[in-house]
Amino acid sequence: MARRVLVTGADTFWGGRMIQALEADPSMDVILGMGAKMPSVPFERAEFVRTDQNYSILNRIVKATQVDTILHTFMITNSATVSNRAMHEINVIGTMNLLAAAGAPGSTVRHIVVKSSTLVYGSSASDPSTFHEDTPRSSPARNSVERALIEAEGLVRDFSEDNPSTLVTVLRFANVLGTHLTTPISRNLSRPVCPSIFGFDPMLQFVEQDDVVRALLHVTRGSIPGLYNVAGDGRLPWSEVASICGTRLVPLSPFTPLKIRPLSRLFDLPRELEDLLRYGRGVDTRRLAATGFEYQATSAGAVQSFIKALRLRRSAGNKPGSYTYEHDVEQFFRHSPSVTGAPGGD
Amino acid sequence: MTAEKKRSTAIVPIRIPAEAAEPVCDPRLSDVDEWGRSEKTRALARALYEPIYSKWFRVEWEGLEKIPTEGGALLVANHAGAIPSDAPVIMHGIEKELERPVYGLADYFFRTVPVVGTLWARAGGVSARPGNAYRLLKEQQQLALVFPEGTKGPSKSFTDRYQLRRFGRGGFVEIAMRAGVPIIPIAVIGSEEAMPVVLRLPTLAKALGLPYFPITANLLTMGPLGIVMPFPAKFKLRVLDPIYFDVPADQERYSKSRVMEEAEHIRTSIQENVYDMLRDRRSVWFG
Numbered sequence: 244m245a246r247r248v249l250v251t252g253a254d255t256f257w258g259g260r261m262i263q264a265l266e267a268d269p270s271m272d273v274i275l276g277m278g279a280k281m282p283s284v285p286f287e288r289a290e291f292v293r294t295d296q297n298y299s300i301l302n303r304i305v306k307a308t309q310v311d312t313i314l315h316t317f318m319i320t321n322s323a324t325v326s327n328r329a330m331h332e333i334n335v336i337g338t339m340n341l342l343a344a345a346g347a348p349g350s351t352v353r354h355i356v357v358k359s360s361t362l363v364y365g366s367s368a369s370d371p372s373t374f375h376e377d378t379p380r381s382s383p384a385r386n387s388v389e390r391a392l393i394e395a396e397g398l399v400r401d402f403s404e405d406n407p408s409t410l411v412t413v414l415r416f417a418n419v420l421g422t423h424l425t426t427p428i429s430r431n432l433s434r435p436v437c438p439s440i441f442g443f444d445p446m447l448q449f450v451e452q453d454d455v456v457r458a459l460l461h462v463t464r465g466s467i468p469g470l471y472n473v474a475g476d477g478r479l480p481w482s483e484v485a486s487i488c489g490t491r492l493v494p495l496s497p498f499t500p501l502k503i504r505p506l507s508r509l510f511d512l513p514r515e516l517e518d519l520l521r522y523g524r525g526v527d528t529r530r531l532a533a534t535g536f537e538y539q540a541t542s543a544g545a546v547q548s549f550i551k552a553l554r555l556r557r558s559a560g561n562k563p564g565s566y567t568y569e570h571d572v573e574q575f576f577r578h579s580p581s582v583t584g585a586p587g588g589d
Numbered sequence: 590m591t592a593e594k595k596r597s598t599a600i601v602p603i604r605i606p607a608e609a610a611e612p613v614c615d616p617r618l619s620d621v622d623e624w625g626r627s628e629k630t631r632a633l634a635r636a637l638y639e640p641i642y643s644k645w646f647r648v649e650w651e652g653l654e655k656i657p658t659e660g661g662a663l664l665v666a667n668h669a670g671a672i673p674s675d676a677p678v679i680m681h682g683i684e685k686e687l688e689r690p691v692y693g694l695a696d697y698f699f700r701t702v703p704v705v706g707t708l709w710a711r712a713g714g715v716s717a718r719p720g721n722a723y724r725l726l727k728e729q730q731q732l733a734l735v736f737p738e739g740t741k742g743p744s745k746s747f748t749d750r751y752q753l754r755r756f757g758r759g760g761f762v763e764i765a766m767r768a769g770v771p772i773i774p775i776a777v778i779g780s781e782e783a784m785p786v787v788l789r790l791p792t793l794a795k796a797l798g799l800p801y802f803p804i805t806a807n808l809l810t811m812g813p814l815g816i817v818m819p820f821p822a823k824f825k826l827r828v829l830d831p832i833y834f835d836v837p838a839d840q841e842r843y844s845k846s847r848v849m850e851e852a853e854h855i856r857t858s859i860q861e862n863v864y865d866m867l868r869d870r871r872s873v874w875f876g
Contacts, residue, residue, distance in 0.1 A: 368700040368706075368716070369697045369716070369718070370697075370718070371716075371718040372623065372715065372716070372718075372721050372724070373721075381718075440703075441703055441704075442703020442704035442705075443706065443707060444707045477617070479617065479621065480621050480625065483618050483619045486618055487616060497703040544615055544616070547616045
């Protein structure tokens with residue numbers, strides 16, 4: 244069945260990768276990317292629409308393009324990148340507008356896939372060692388990114404109750420490591436010294452960056468509704484992560500979290516990471532595996548894939564970004580009667 | 590514009606992830622498992638604890654054959670002594686005699702203490718959450734050890750010795766029912782005299798955020814060494830008959846009256862056996 248897919252955050256890492264992965268699938272008839280900035284990767288056949296960050300015009304786009312699937316990849320899971328207010332706008336208001344458009348009368352949307360994070364479980368001493376999809380948090384959210392994600396997931400849950408005919412999938416991804424992605428964890432691990440909290444060696448679970456794309460594709464293609472944790476098998480202590488990456492741990496004082504505030508600038512320690520470096524987090528991934536999804540990497544495999552790519556970059560240097568989105572050129576390739584073949588050429 | 594450029598370097602070149610799932614090799618360096626427990630640390634802990642177990646406490650077991658050699662079971666014991674020695678004695682004893690690991694379930698307070706929390710986890714400690722107990726007992730068919738008295742047991746003063754406290758809210762019975770495993774009660778004597786609580790300082794405990802702050806006889810006689818050093822009381826343990834529940838596993842809820850009744854029954858039988866063992870005890874130090 245031909246699908247018409249809309250991808251949010253087409254200008255971001257995940258949106259860009261998802262569009263490229265969808266383009267490779269011939270059953271995806273129309274692919275539409277939305278983003279606040281110009282995309283930073285070339286698209287083969289996807290159309291790009293530039294919008295504001297919270298998608299106030301989404302309603303009109305959905306009506307005009309008759310999309311049947313929305314892939315909501317634009318969720319901020321790293322509080323270091325944006326201000327709290329911007330994060331609220333993107334995660335909560337953006338999701339709200341998206342759901343409003345999808346639930347509008349006469350909407351053609353049949354499936355919504357939301358990329359969330361295991362941050363919604365939090366990280367505290369009273370946590371169980373493994374969170375199932377239905378396990379509640381054991382303590383209230385203490386930082387803005389967790390609050391925003393919980394609120395956004397709440398909106399999604401309300402939507403799926405109000406619109407039983409629309410399939411809703413929420414994927415909660417563990418901390419991602421991989422060949423290209425930059426996160427606070429990967430930045431810390433790529434330095435010679437890396438922070439830890441003295442006396443704590445938390446168990447962490449990672450998911451490889453390609454597995455993130457594959458999981459999103461898997462549920463989109465299979466129209467699989469539900470709430471799923473996505474994380475590689477196995478867990479490893481932070482000290483082991485550091486030694487796989489060949490970085491040395493610098494213990495910070497465990498007693499006064501405020502004292503490490505000035506250091507957090509030195510070390511890339513957003514609030515959500517401070518808790519994680521104490522108590523870690525583990526999730527149960529059997530539910531997604533039961534739908535037929537197979538991982539390519541374990542948690543330790545994700546760490547290895549990250550460090551191998553980093554070693555290559557250290558030796559061979561960073562390849563310069565060769566692509567800049569040129570609106571007129573892209574429009575020409577897509578709509579000019581003179582174009583007969585695929586644009587290609589990157 | 591600059592931001593866009595900066596981001597693009599991180600993103601390109603991009604390759605489409607391969608379709609076929611070929612597992613990436615798992616480059617683990619340590620043997621720490623999902624519970625945070627490490628066999629190497631455990632072997633070290635066993636080697637260090639063995640002299641304390643057999644020379645200092647001279648532990649004697651009764652009815653050890655009642656503990657199954659396979660399948661999940663919830664071990665339930667009485668808890669005493671300011672820093673309770675009963676937990677390591679039971680865990681070490683069963684691992685030594687039956688060569689089966691025991692996961693000690695403890696208050697999550699342990700996890701908040703730097704170093705101690707990590708060592709506790711590496712040595713086989715798990716925080717006492719219903720989800721953890723279920724996973725251990727039902728899904729992994731392991732032995733788990735709980736002390737339903739919680740901190741009320743170790744914090745009681747020496748004048749109340751061998752008087753079992755309330756068995757929580759019976760959560761341990763509910764977990765065993767849900768996991769479909771038997772409960773095996775264990776009565777312990779010797780733990781009270783190993784580290785008797787002379788005085789309790791609740792205000793100080795509150796100020797320090799600790800569950801209790803005991804002044805022990807060990808501290809008074811041995812000074813700072815007494816914080817970690819128990820007296821060489823003779824430990825005797827009696828394993829009671831396993832209790833099987835005739836209720837279906839994996840139910841959302843179990844009758845609270847039934848749960849409380851079973852919990853009280855287990856508490857009483859441990860209490861009676863403790864009294865029985867104390868009746869036979871001629872000396873605190875020599876048994």
